[in-house]
Amino acid sequence: MSDPLHSALAVLPDYLSQHVLLSAAALALGVALSVPLLIAARHSARLRWPVLAVASLIQTVPSIALLALFYPLLLGLSRLTGRLFGVRFQALGFLPSLLALTLYSILPILRNGVTAVLNLDPAILQAAHGVGMTSRQRLLHVELPLAAPMLMAGVRTSAVWVIGTATLATPVGQTSLGNYIFTGLQLANWVWVLFGCGAAVALALVTDQLLALIEFGLARRRPRLAWLGLCLLVAGVAAAAAVPLAAGRRGGFVVGAKNFTEQYILAALISSRLRAEGHPVTERTGLGSTLAFQALAGNELSVYVDYTGTLWHDDLHHRSDPPRATMLSELRTQLRRRYGVVLLGPLGYQNAYVLAMRRPQAAALGIRTIGDLARFAPRLTLGGDLEFFARPVWHDLERRYALHFRALRQYEPAFMYHALLSGAVNVIAAFSSDGRIAEDHLVVLKDPLHVIPPYDAVILLSPHGAHDPALRRALEPLIDHIPISLMRHANFMVDRRHDKRTPRQAARWLAHAAHLR
Amino acid sequence: MIALQGVCKTFDGGASYAVRDVNLEIPAHTFVAVVGDSGSGKTTLLKTINRLIEPEAGEVCIDGEPVRSVPPHELRRRIGYVFQGVGLFPHLSIAENIGITPQLAGWPDDAIRARVEELIDLVCLPRAYLTRMPAELSGGQRQRVGIARALAARPAIVLMDEPFGALDPVTRDGLGGECRRLHEHMQLTTVMVTHDILEAVLLADRIVVMRRGRIVADGEPHELLAGHPDPAVSTLMDMPRRQAARVRSLLEERTAHE
Numbered sequence: 003m004s005d006p007l008h009s010a011l012a013v014l015p016d017y018l019s020q021h022v023l024l025s026a027a028a029l030a031l032g033v034a035l036s037v038p039l040l041i042a043a044r045h046s047a048r049l050r051w052p053v054l055a056v057a058s059l060i061q062t063v064p065s066i067a068l069l070a071l072f073y074p075l076l077l078g079l080s081r082l083t084g085r086l087f088g089v090r091f092q093a094l095g096f097l098p099s100l101l102a103l104t105l106y107s108i109l110p111i112l113r114n115g116v117t118a119v120l121n122l123d124p125a126i127l128q129a130a131h132g133v134g135m136t137s138r139q140r141l142l143h144v145e146l147p148l149a150a151p152m153l154m155a156g157v158r159t160s161a162v163w164v165i166g167t168a169t170l171a172t173p174v175g176q177t178s179l180g181n182y183i184f185t186g187l188q189l190a191n192w193v194w195v196l197f198g199c200g201a202a203v204a205l206a207l208v209t210d211q212l213l214a215l216i217e218f219g220l221a222r223r224r225p226r227l228a229w230l231g232l233c234l235l236v237a238g239v240a241a242a243a244a245v246p247l248a249a250g251r252r253g254g255f256v257v258g259a260k261n262f263t264e265q266y267i268l269a270a271l272i273s274s275r276l277r278a279e280g281h282p283v284t285e286r287t288g289l290g291s292t293l294a295f296q297a298l299a300g301n302e303l304s305v306y307v308d309y310t311g312t313l314w315h316d317d318l319h320h321r322s323d324p325p326r327a328t329m330l331s332e333l334r335t336q337l338r339r340r341y342g343v344v345l346l347g348p349l350g351y352q353n354a355y356v357l358a359m360r361r362p363q364a365a366a367l368g369i370r371t372i373g374d375l376a377r378f379a380p381r382l383t384l385g386g387d388l389e390f391f392a393r394p395v396w397h398d399l400e401r402r403y404a405l406h407f408r409a410l411r412q413y414e415p416a417f418m419y420h421a422l423l424s425g426a427v428n429v430i431a432a433f434s435s436d437g438r439i440a441e442d443h444l445v446v447l448k449d450p451l452h453v454i455p456p457y458d459a460v461i462l463l464s465p466h467g468a469h470d471p472a473l474r475r476a477l478e479p480l481i482d483h484i485p486i487s488l489m490r491h492a493n494f495m496v497d498r499r500h501d502k503r504t505p506r507q508a509a510r511w512l513a514h515a516a517h518l519r
Numbered sequence: 520m521i522a523l524q525g526v527c528k529t530f531d532g533g534a535s536y537a538v539r540d541v542n543l544e545i546p547a548h549t550f551v552a553v554v555g556d557s558g559s560g561k562t563t564l565l566k567t568i569n570r571l572i573e574p575e576a577g578e579v580c581i582d583g584e585p586v587r588s589v590p591p592h593e594l595r596r597r598i599g600y601v602f603q604g605v606g607l608f609p610h611l612s613i614a615e616n617i618g619i620t621p622q623l624a625g626w627p628d629d630a631i632r633a634r635v636e637e638l639i640d641l642v643c644l645p646r647a648y649l650t651r652m653p654a655e656l657s658g659g660q661r662q663r664v665g666i667a668r669a670l671a672a673r674p675a676i677v678l679m680d681e682p683f684g685a686l687d688p689v690t691r692d693g694l695g696g697e698c699r700r701l702h703e704h705m706q707l708t709t710v711m712v713t714h715d716i717l718e719a720v721l722l723a724d725r726i727v728v729m730r731r732g733r734i735v736a737d738g739e740p741h742e743l744l745a746g747h748p749d750p751a752v753s754t755l756m757d758m759p760r761r762q763a764a765r766v767r768s769l770l771e772e773r774t775a776h777e
């Protein structure tokens with residue numbers, strides 16, 4: 003147990019500082035937006051109503067969806083500004099997270115502020131005019147000070163929400179304490195999941211208490227205390243800002259990974275090769291599937307590994323199913339032509355979707371192929387990862403084999419195997435390179451109609467990265483050098499329930515076992 | 520001099536009038552008491568003078584200048600106002616409450632401090648109270664602070680809306696006397712709304728009686744005490760005399776017994 007804890011502590015400065023910077027920026031922006039809104043809307047019911055309604059509406063959008071939606075929006079915007087002014091910005095990572103969290107932070111501040119202002123004693127407000135205040139002076143000397151304690155309570159609520167929700171910034175490519183949670187979830191590393199939760203909770207509590215100190219200082223007219231709270235907060239943010247500076251300028255190569263074990267291992271392998279050549283490397287792991295490709299095409303990643311079938315169907319949106327070699331060569335030309343992305347080459351194994359069952363049940367029902375499965379499907383439940391049922395491959399399987407399952411269930415990959423073993427589902431859409439197929443003694447069903455497209459693992463380079471000979475030199479030795487058996491075993495080392503290894507350790511083993519130069 | 524000419528105010532688009540067609544001239548240095556039933560329009564009338572309420576019709580002039588032509592905040596810094604129900608700022612100390620108008624008018628800090636100390640002495644409160652918050656004072660003490668605040672910027676005119684409500688009779692009498700003293704001392708023009716007809720008789724140079732938004736009687740206390748054609752007004756003005764007579768007869772009974 004000390005090993006995952008040790009590894010978690012090692013990345014804490016990076017994760018924590020990025021989490022703090024993101025949350026602080028979002029909260030500051032939220033305050034900067036909501037206070038003027040509050041001031042404008044406080045005496046006008048006509049303005050107040052729509053403003054509060056919109057803020058509440060935003061709050062009801064699930065946070066992860068809000069975060070995800072900003073990515074395509076910003077990407078489109080970035081393309082537009084690129085075309086119009088020749089300026090493009092990063093659509094992945096900090097910006098979408100910041101915007102989504104800012105929107106989230108507005109409601110508590112606004113609602114508390116409006117409640118506070120509406121509940122001010124009208125006699126006091128009139129007295130303010132009576133002693134000769136202008137409207138502006140009344141706002142500054144009477145309304146805001148009297149509303150301040152409630153407004154601060156709103157800021158505190160908002161801060162706690164923002165810090166909690168910032169953990170969801172990981173899938174859009176922003177490092178945060180959520181990296182512990184998402185990575186831990188993928189790799190069934192519960193120490194990391196707990197560590198991430200604990201760190202986020204601790205951060206929220208500390209922030210809340212410092213804001214409480216400011217609130218107390220304001221309410222009790224003890225400016226020293228308010229200043230102390232503010233200074234501590236600012237010092238915390240400054241320290242967070244100093245971490246990346248101390249770590250040296252970022253930059254260099256950005257290695258991406260989607261959100262499953264194999265991707266973490268391959269990213270670790272690629273990073274270690276680049277580092278060995280003396281290049282600075284940043285890793286962006288846990289990315290959503292198509293997000294990763296778009297990020298690469300936008301030069302926000304330098305390199306990552308994807309799969310031919312995924313690229314063909316999901317990213318290029320082809321409906322056809324060419325043979326394996328044709329797909330590979332077509333992808334090479336089309337990716338380059340349409341996105342400037344370079345397909346460096348295949349790693350040498352496939353990670354295709356396969357339908358798998360527990361051996362005893364498959365034997366009892368006499369199921370060997372997906373064709374056999376169709377007959378029993380109405381009595382069986384199928385489990386898939388979060389993306390499977392939205393993919394063309396599933397629709398094709400369903401149509402060509404006339405599959406009608408009793409029920410379909412979605413799982414995080416780590417839980418899918420548990421679901422199969424516990425009997426919650428009878429069939430799963432697994433991955434052919436997954437080590438758990440062997441560990442759990444599963445039967446992989448044959449696909450006689452060849453509906454499932456080839457999924458060769460391929461290294462992709464971004465348009466900028468493609469011109470970098472150093473990148474090519476470091477990665478070319480991987481081409482055609484990773485056989486399925488080794489990849490499966492490396493995956494197994496990380497996924498197995500006992501004697502678990504980290505992706506980095508598995509990558510080291512893989513490099514050694516594959517005799518990589 | 521304060522002059523009101525044909526002042527009308529309605530809160531319901533003309534269905535009823537809180538103040539109707541009021542004409543009133545108050546010469547400088549006069550102490551006027553406004554009396555009348557609850558809801559008769561006393562507060563509304565008072566607020567038209569410093570523009571806390573804008574009349575629908577008519578005009579208010581101070582020293583010949585229409586108040587409409589003065590920016591409201593400047594006008595109000597020149598007119599002290601004591602609110603019905605005090606209206607101290609709960610987040611400001613007593614010193615800050617008293618000094619608020621001079622502060623808004625941009626007086627230097629030490630001038631404000633000196634003025635605040637002068638005023639707290641004037642309304643007979645200990646200086647130690649200056650650092651307290653309004654919530655830490657009794658109702659009567661707060662009313663004194665309200666009066667001090669109204670006087671802080673050396674206004675020529677003071678409008679007081681039931682400044683002694685919710686006070687015990689002894690304090691009320693004492694504070695009333697102090698107000699009159701301040702009025703003389705600072706050469707003020709004072710308009711005071713009150714429910715207490717005896718108070719009006721004892722403090723004011725002139726009494727204005729209101730009913731349903733109109734002025735129904737206007738004269739020096741002794742004139743009104745002598746009788747008025749309006750039966751309601753004469754009943755009202757009779758009250759202090761009847762009370763005084765009763766007190767006197769009680770006292771005489773007592774001395775006869777002894």
Ligand SMILES: Nc1ncnc2c1ncn2[C@@H]1O[C@H](COP(=O)(O)OP(=O)(O)OP(=O)(O)O)[C@@H](O)[C@H]1O
Nearest residue numbers: 530536537555556557558559560561562563564603
């Ligand atoms: N802001 C307002 N909105 C609507 N009606 C009002 C408002 N202020 C006063 N009124 C009405 O105008 C009339 C006169 O009110 P005003 O406050 O001047 O009475 P008042 O003589 O001061 O009474 P009191 O002795 O109870 O203080 C009342 O009928 C009151 O209901």
Ligand SMILES: [Mg+2]
Nearest residue numbers: 561562603680
């Ligand atoms: Mg009144």
